[in-house]
Amino acid sequence: MTKDSDTGPFVYPDTASSRAGIEAVSRRLAGGTIAIIGLGGTGSVVLDLISKTPADRILLIDGDRAEQHNAFRWPGAMAIEDIAADLSKVGYFARVYGRMHTGIKAHAVHLDAETIDLIEQADFVFVCVDSVAARAFIIPALEARDLPYIDCGLGLSLVDDRLMGLVRVTTSTPAMRAHVHAGDRIPMTGDADDALYRSNIQVADLNMLAGTLAVIQYKQLRGFYLDTEAENHAIYSTDGNTIINEDRP
Structure with a gap:
């Protein structure tokens, strides 16, 4: 099938939305440029879901190579x-995703002082990095440019030969930013986050949950999903199977 003018940013038409009768709702996700910073276990899930939305462009930003252990997440x-x-x-x-979405642009770099201007192309940013130092550089840069973003991550520890984990999704928009810093919602100091990652405990299902919750939050912001809580910070805990919502406008 060849691309025609009715497919929007897709290589072939979105027949899922038409089949479900939600084309009008799906159009609320149309347009704009979304940046995904970090294409590990969580960022890859964000891409998988965002590539199925009619965003005009999707910027992929990560300087790492694709390695064997990545395949399992x-x-x-x-x-x-x-x-x-x-x-x-x-x-x-x-x-892989260019087979479906025509607007994907790859940038094989880490964000630093020389490459940070890449984010100026974006209207919305997903931060899916596993480094405190990286977050400490990226988050202020996004806020200085008045960009809305969602930062998501997870932490796992081994307790009595079983895993205990938390998944965090934190949203910041020009209308509400103070909670990120006042509540210390996003790890940007110390080395606790790096230590968790170096423990090599990363599980595909929790990566998938983190990415999925982040995209659901994005779709709430765009009016795709009804949002009665309007939370800007959520924590899921595996041991109690609970989600705690906080930081409402």
């Missing part, structure tokens, strides 16, 4: 040939 099944090819993460994902 990413959506789908990475071919062994792709692992052997030593691809960049963003190059791999641009090729």
Whole structure:
């Protein structure tokens, strides 16, 4: 099938929305440029879901290579040939999701003082990095540019030979930012977050939950989902299977 003028940013038409009768609702997600910073276990899930929305462009920003361990946390099944090819993460994902969405742009870089201007192309940003130092640089840069963003992450620890974990999704918009700093909602100091990541405890289902909750929050902001709580910070706990919502306008 060749692309025509009715497919929007997609290679082929979104027949799922028309089949469900929600085309008008789906159009609320149309347009704009979304940046995803970090294409690990969580950022890859965000991409998987956002690529199925009619955003005009999706910027992928990550300077790492696609390695074998990544395949066990990413959506789908990475071919062994792709692992052997030593691809960049963003190059791999641009090729895979470019089969469906025409607006995906890959930037195989880490954000620093020389590359931070990339985010000025975005209207909305998902921060899916696993480093306190990276967050400490990225978050102030987003706020200085008045960009709305969602930062998500997870922490897992081994307790009595079983895993206990938390998934966090924190939203910041020009209309509400103070909670991020007043409540210390996003790890930007110390090394606790880095220590958790270095423990190598990363589980695909919690990565998927973090990415999914982040995209649901984004769709609430765009009016796709009804939102009666209007929370800007949520924590899911595995041991109690509970979600705590906080920081409402």
